[in-house]
Amino acid sequence: MSMLRREFGIAEPIRRGMEVRICQEGEWRPAVLGYKGEGVHEEILSGRDSSVDWEDVFNGEFCCRGKCEEGKANDGDTGNETQNAPDFHSEMENRLKMNW
Template identity: 55%
Template sequence: MSLRLAPSSSLPTSTSNTTTASRISAQSKDALDRGAPSAPGLHDTLRSSLSTVSPSSTQVSSSHPLEARLKAWTATQESTRQNILRRTFGIAEPLRRGMELKLVRDADSFRPTALGEPGRVHEDILCGRDAEISWEDVYNGQDGLRLSSGGDGQGVGWMEEMERKVGMGKW
């Protein structure tokens, strides 16, 4: 239980937009071959689909060390905030805030895509980010959904989405 200001520096400090042939799969290699002619390492959205991988694999991994560092920074700041609350008010205050945050996140998880992205106002207030503007607040496009063949979220009915969320097709 420390009041650390910055996360430990065990994260990588450099990145490369190209990967070696031994570390990439055939699908990733195919995606690199379809890259833009002027920038071979970049994905060309106009010549292929909106996603660089097939819709079956939905795991997103960060390749830039700064993104991992920012996630670690946010986690460190949240841990410090919880420790300060616990030292000041006792265990009840961080526990109450954690339960409220879980309720807010669970309430937004069962929202159909047809209604758009859920508003994160409650979560931002509970996390203390209500005075910040991040890129998620400005850019809320649906290009990452990949629910239909086009990848833009169009053509997906709310019935199919709810069936998928509650697991009706897994019998």
Template identity: 45%
Template structure:
């Protein structure tokens, strides 16, 4: 971020920070479709960080493979507070 500030000014690190916060807050994926990984990052956050071409161990094995997955519709209803 310091290099960005020196090159582009103070607005670039602020803009990137705001975009990362928006990507973190707005990303939601049902557990049936994999949910969020152990790293906590989604596709949009990986793109903003420049890691979209990398794959790590924690991207594949998140440690909760044996857990029971809730039904898709139940999870969506709980997300949008339909219950």
């Protein structure tokens, strides 16, 4: 940010900080879809839009031959990342404060 400030003045780092904050507050996907981590907009603003990391592809537990990273037996299936997620409708009602 200091390089941006020297190059473009004080307005550019402030504008980028505001854009990052807006992206963090506005980015939301339900847990049923397995959303963890940053969204595309935040990756673009941070300059990581041209690389693909492990977390971009595999965002659940890493399971191999029945043993997960946390040491739990899993019988070899890898589709557990959405097993404990709330259903879409109840999560949306909670987010919009419609759960009266």
